[in-house]
Amino acid sequence: MSEIERQSMELDIVCVGFGPAMAGFLTTLTRGLADENGAPLLESAVMPGMPPQVICYERADDIGFGVSGVVSKARGIKESFPGFDPAQVPMCAPVTHETVAYLLDPHGASRRQELLGLADKALGFAGKYTSCCRDQAFELPYIPPFLCKEPGYVFSIGQFNQWAGSQVMGSGLAQIWPSMPVARVIMEEGKVVGVRLADQGVDKKGNPDACFMPGMDIRAALTVIGDGPVGPVGRNLDEILGLPEGNSQRDWALGMKMVVDLPEDCDLPEGYVLHTFGYPEPDIFGFLYVLPDRVASLGIFVPSWLDIPVRTAYRYLQHWMTHPYLWKHLKGGKMRSWGAKSLLESGRRGEPHLVGDGFARIGEGSGSTNVLTGSGVDEAWTTGVMLAEGVLKLMKQNQPFTKYNLERAYVKRRRESELEAEAKIAEKARDGFGKGFIQGLAGMALSGFTTGRLNMPGDHRDPNQRVPSIEEYYSARLSAQEIEAIREECAAKGEPLHDALMDRVGWPSIEYDGQLLVSHQDALLMGGKVQAPGGYADHVVFADPNVCLKCRERICIDMCSGQAIAPDPEGGAPLFDREKCVHCGACVWNCSKPHPTEPGRTNVEFRAGAGGLHSVEN
Amino acid sequence: MSAGYHIVVCGGIVPDPLQTLEPVQGPAGWGLKNELMLPAILDPWAGHALFEAANLAKNVPGSKVWLVSMGPKAKLQQVMMTIAQKVPFELVVLDGPASGFADAHETGAALAEAIAAIPGLDTSRLLVFGGWQSASRGAGATMQVIGEKLGIFEQFQGVDKLEILADGALRVLERVEGGSYQDSVVSGAPAVFGWATGELPEPPNNPQVGMQNMRLVMPALQKAKPVKLEKGPEYSGVQIPSQKRETRVVKDAPVDQIAKEIVDWLSA
Numbered sequence A: 001m002s003e004i005e006r007q008s009m010e011l012d013i014v015c016v017g018f019g020p021a022m023a024g025f026l027t028t029l030t031r032g033l034a035d036e037n038g039a040p041l042l043e044s045a046v047m048p049g050m051p052p053q054v055i056c057y058e059r060a061d062d063i064g065f066g067v068s069g070v071v072s073k074a075r076g077i078k079e080s081f082p083g084f085d086p087a088q089v090p091m092c093a094p095v096t097h098e099t100v101a102y103l104l105d106p107h108g109a110s111r112r113q114e115l116l117g118l119a120d121k122a123l124g125f126a127g128k129y130t131s132c133c134r135d136q137a138f139e140l141p142y143i144p145p146f147l148c149k150e151p152g153y154v155f156s157i158g159q160f161n162q163w164a165g166s167q168v169m170g171s172g173l174a175q176i177w178p179s180m181p182v183a184r185v186i187m188e189e190g191k192v193v194g195v196r197l198a199d200q201g202v203d204k205k206g207n208p209d210a211c212f213m214p215g216m217d218i219r220a221a222l223t224v225i226g227d228g229p230v231g232p233v234g235r236n237l238d239e240i241l242g243l244p245e246g247n248s249q250r251d252w253a254l255g256m257k258m259v260v261d262l263p264e265d266c267d268l269p270e271g272y273v274l275h276t277f278g279y280p281e282p283d284i285f286g287f288l289y290v291l292p293d294r295v296a297s298l299g300i301f302v303p304s305w306l307d308i309p310v311r312t313a314y315r316y317l318q319h320w321m322t323h324p325y326l327w328k329h330l331k332g333g334k335m336r337s338w339g340a341k342s343l344l345e346s347g348r349r350g351e352p353h354l355v356g357d358g359f360a361r362i363g364e365g366s367g368s369t370n371v372l373t374g375s376g377v378d379e380a381w382t383t384g385v386m387l388a389e390g391v392l393k394l395m396k397q398n399q400p401f402t403k404y405n406l407e408r409a410y411v412k413r414r415r416e417s418e419l420e421a422e423a424k425i426a427e428k429a430r431d432g433f434g435k436g437f438i439q440g441l442a443g444m445a446l447s448g449f450t451t452g453r454l455n456m457p458g459d460h461r462d463p464n465q466r467v468p469s470i471e472e473y474y475s476a477r478l479s480a481q482e483i484e485a486i487r488e489e490c491a492a493k494g495e496p497l498h499d500a501l502m503d504r505v506g507w508p509s510i511e512y513d514g515q516l517l518v519s520h521q522d523a524l525l526m527g528g529k530v531q532a533p534g535g536y537a538d539h540v541v542f543a544d545p546n547v548c549l550k551c552r553e554r555i556c557i558d559m560c561s562g563q564a565i566a567p568d569p570e571g572g573a574p575l576f577d578r579e580k581c582v583h584c585g586a587c588v589w590n591c592s593k594p595h596p597t598e599p600g601r602t603n604v605e606f607r608a609g610a611g612g613l614h615s616v617e618n
Numbered sequence B: 001m002s003a004g005y006h007i008v009v010c011g012g013i014v015p016d017p018l019q020t021l022e023p024v025q026g027p028a029g030w031g032l033k034n035e036l037m038l039p040a041i042l043d044p045w046a047g048h049a050l051f052e053a054a055n056l057a058k059n060v061p062g063s064k065v066w067l068v069s070m071g072p073k074a075k076l077q078q079v080m081m082t083i084a085q086k087v088p089f090e091l092v093v094l095d096g097p098a099s100g101f102a103d104a105h106e107t108g109a110a111l112a113e114a115i116a117a118i119p120g121l122d123t124s125r126l127l128v129f130g131g132w133q134s135a136s137r138g139a140g141a142t143m144q145v146i147g148e149k150l151g152i153f154e155q156f157q158g159v160d161k162l163e164i165l166a167d168g169a170l171r172v173l174e175r176v177e178g179g180s181y182q183d184s185v186v187s188g189a190p191a192v193f194g195w196a197t198g199e200l201p202e203p204p205n206n207p208q209v210g211m212q213n214m215r216l217v218m219p220a221l222q223k224a225k226p227v228k229l230e231k232g233p234e235y236s237g238v239q240i241p242s243q244k245r246e247t248r249v250v251k252d253a254p255v256d257q258i259a260k261e262i263v264d265w266l267s268a
Helices: A020-033 A075-080 A114-129 A157-170 A232-241 A313-321 A324-330 A377-396 A403-415 A418-426 A437-449 A480-493 A498-504 A520-528 A545-550 B044-059 B073-083 B104-116 B142-150 B207-222 B255-267
Strands: A008-016 A054-057 A069-072 A097-103 A137-139 A153-156 A175-177 A182-188 A191-197 A200-202 A208-213 A217-225 A252-261 A272-277 A285-291 A295-303 A334-344 A359-361 A540-542 A604-606 B006-010 B013-015 B023-026 B029-032 B040-042 B064-071 B090-095 B126-131 B155-164 B170-176 B180-186 B191-195
Touching (some): A008 B207, A020 A054, A020 A075, A020 A157, A069 A285, A069 A295, A069 A377, A075 A377, A114 A437, A153 A157, A153 A285, A157 A175, A157 B073, A175 B073, A175 B207, A182 A217, A182 A232, A252 A313, A285 A324, A295 A324, A313 A324, A313 A498, A313 A520, A334 A520, A377 A403, A377 A418, A403 A418, A418 A437, A480 A498, A540 A545, B006 B044, B006 B104, B006 B142, B013 B073, B040 B044, B044 B126, B044 B155, B064 B073, B064 B104, B073 B207, B090 B104, B090 B207, B104 B142, B126 B142, B142 B155, B142 B191, B155 B180
Parallel strands (some): A008 A054, A008 A217, A217 A359, B006 B064, B006 B126, B126 B191, B155 B191
Antiparallel strands (some): A097 A137, A182 A191, A191 A217, A252 A295, A272 A285, A285 A295, A540 A604
16 A cells, blocks of 8 residues: 555654553643743643643553552652642552451352462361461461551542643643544654554454544654553564573563442442452462542453463452452442452563653653552552652753654662662562462562562463463363363354353352342443444454464453454454443453564554543543 | 624533432432532533534524533532533623522523623523433423523424525524424524434534633633522422333343344333
8 A cells, every 4th residue: 555645743742551650740841831920831842832742642542541549658759749639539548458368269169379278277277266267268467668658648540640641631731532542753864753543434453444534743852651551552662672691571461350330338448558468379469558438449460371271350350259258348349340450560570661862761661660569550650750850951952853862861760769779679589470479479578578589480482381271271171072062062062161161160250139149241231331433444453364373372362451352263363343342452462372573572563453441540 | 604603602510420319308309319429520401502603603603602610619610620611701700509400580680691691692692502411301391481581483303404504594404203303593692402412423522622611611700690490390309210121141142032122122
């Protein structure tokens, strides 16, 4: 196809993705662009006489959609808002209680190391005679300081983003445009000179269709990329530049979460923070945060090192909620919203090139998440603040946004920060999980208590290299013939494998109550409320569909949060339904086959797409 | 018509219908639970009116479109970031309630007053557009009240098509009962049109349109006048229609069986 003629627009700064990092960037930047009376302090280079033209493009239909409940010490946020009053932000409360609980497996269906099995038996035995183990759970008598969140807040990132975004837009010094996905960066002579917006009015494959409008080229002196770990623009840049030597993005987790109206008789106090591990699989961590007005944000994290070829976050979430230790609080509760998001768990080790000529990276996609403390929102915010401080300095000095200048103004600031010091401590904290759950816990303790001086060695294979075959994984419980029979039965019904296999190995069925325990599709309809505006191409694409034909695991189907990827009843590669996609990005790292041309990536490509979840409560 | 039309679109905001809406009674009367937290959208009925207005303005040189909107300023600001990418307009803001429980007459009177105060508005060229219905106010009366207050008595409701004839007259197709249209011709402006769905698809998002609109949107928001609606109806009770979801996956069911189940369900 010949090159399409595209409209072009010039700005001073173009930003991609509005999350906590971009909120921190734009909050700090806009404050520095005007004095206390609102008079501009700096002038636009592209519109002389006007303040700098700053625009942020966001894929979702609003600026607080599709994110997560969080607990955070919020140190960076509090610095940005001295005297921060949580009452200003809906669904925000100070942390008042913290509990960490180890959950036993009441059904004996999970994958447990032998040593863990013995520990479970001992705890179960002790629980009969003491109060240390109640409701199949053991509450840790001591929470390591690196895991403590007090003093901090529980809140909804969606509501926080709306609150912060409103203030940014109210300043009139930056615009945040939702429903506008960005396809890729524009590079000229090794420099990033802006971004190209996604084409509109195209068919599923991206071919021009009715109302075709080629994505506009937005040219700017500085492109700020904060589109998260599976954001197409950041990944596009990584594809072009590669990652810095020694860095890799191998560790991931899918956070699947709900916002729940707790039952009337639930006595958990506002500000209560619960973290769990041990169940439904030992290395699936869970969280429950009690927000104001008897609302809880809860969920689980399914990590890439789970090494189970039929993992499914939705069913695991239901098993977790119905664990006796949690169900006593949740029974009678009602789902308000539901969603999912991929987290880059590589932390600092997953850091891409933070700057280059004309661009800078912030937020989770820039490797800011602290994998020891399990904290990412405040860290992301802080990276945005640091970049804004550097950018303001360069603008005031009339310095161009070259790699050299951005290194001095932003990267140096970041390297000298407390955030960096803590990220270094955390860098190898989760390595042990690559070898097993017990090694993982021991590794976290080792890194945490020695402030990163000692670390548990890990297993650094790519996620797709870690996936055993289904026959291999279930060899002790199911014969290859049984598995094949289940496979054929599921194929005939057009159903994924995970439910049938989990049923077969002892996971109990979930009894739906129509309020909190509902079918996966009902969760999508009742809680996720996904929208996909027409006229955009499919954003999930199988790089080589022939590879999918031979794939026996198809975790992309099992782990798809919205059941947007489904088996093809006619035996072809999995089918993708854009109208169900919550944009969690789980398919990117849950594919068991390598990309045909790009090392370190899988056969699933995640491109620019509009829409997704319609929930601001998550 | 060489001078073009002055098209004023009245468009309120409503909670995103994909959210869970739950009526609650507070000290100030009925409202929605967590209403301020809920994301908002331009009322879909008004959205159709806006897209039709922009299309008309594009086809009749010299025309101009204003969007007059009443709602909490912060919510309007957020909604405008989506709507302003669609079509060119100049915004007039009334900082007031956008609740579905507000009185149609009070709302209509406030909007009419704001329209009358638009600088440079030529009432002889005025076409007032709006939604025939509303996703939150189903009274269908607000547009009529606006027309009455502005002294415009040529009013059309449930409009799906507006055509400019060669002599400058306007041909209007209005929805009437039984799936039929009423075909009317009015000699020209001023007139009020309460739009049904119209015939146009939602325009794609255009960043240049967004930039152009934003130069006037932010100042309009900053100088928005607070509006307080004094009177309103008293609601003896409010409830949303009950929903019962029973999901089954049934493959290869015959069409007759599906039809029978739907009929049985409707008859139950």
